[in-house]
Amino acid sequence: MRLTRAAEYAIRCMVYLSTLGPGILASRQEIAEHAGIPSHFLAKIAQDLARAGFIEIRQGAKGGFILLRNPETISLLDIVETIIGEIYLNDCVARPSSCTSTACCAVHRVWMDARDQLRNTLAGVSFAQLVLQGSCIPGLSAEKGTAHVAYENIPELESESRVKCDQGTT
Structure with missing residues (x-):
């Protein structure tokens, strides 16, 4: 991102x-x-x-x-997401229907965790x-x-x- x-x-x-x-x-x-x-x-x-x-x-x-x-x-998260929308690192996280392997894909969980960590970091800074x-x-x-x-x-x-x-x- x-x-x-x-x-x-x-x-x-x-x-x-x-x-x-x-x-x-x-x-x-x-x-x-x-x-x-x-x-x-x-x-x-x-x-x-x-x-x-x-x-x-x-x-x-x-x-x-x-x-x-x-x-x-x-x-920081409030302002970033006000301007760019919700943070996603790739399409399979943003639109799970775009990926046929979302339910069983090991990489999908990594992308979700990385996105969550970034969002939590930004949310933790006022x-x-x-x-x-x-x-x-x-x-x-x-x-x-x-x-x-x-x-x-x-x-x-x-x-x-x-x-x-x-x-x-x-």
Whole structure:
């Protein structure tokens, strides 16, 4: 499975908004510039995120996007599957009827287990955790004190476990 560009951009958008916290308005241009997302592409992605109830879109000159939920309650899996649909690693897992050997195929179980492990890993990472680990967006991180929200109920992460990201990756 390869993550689509739209899913990568949606994750960056949500990291940025999570760094600001719920209820804080950020303009489309602000998010696009800080998160490295083409503005026109961000507008399309935001529609999907809004339909799923993660953000609110405000129109007009003073418009933008507002995070609606606490980042502690939003997982990477939530956002990835909002953008690309349910994760499947191959056709026999996605559409069992496409494979005549599904019931007795040893490889089918391996694909199912791998898919389940990936989904569980993504489901186990909240956007609050990502912000605390380092936002991967230049200039924004809870560690540097630029986040506007202090998240509760997240254990402090050891400094050696902090994630370091290149500007172009999520």
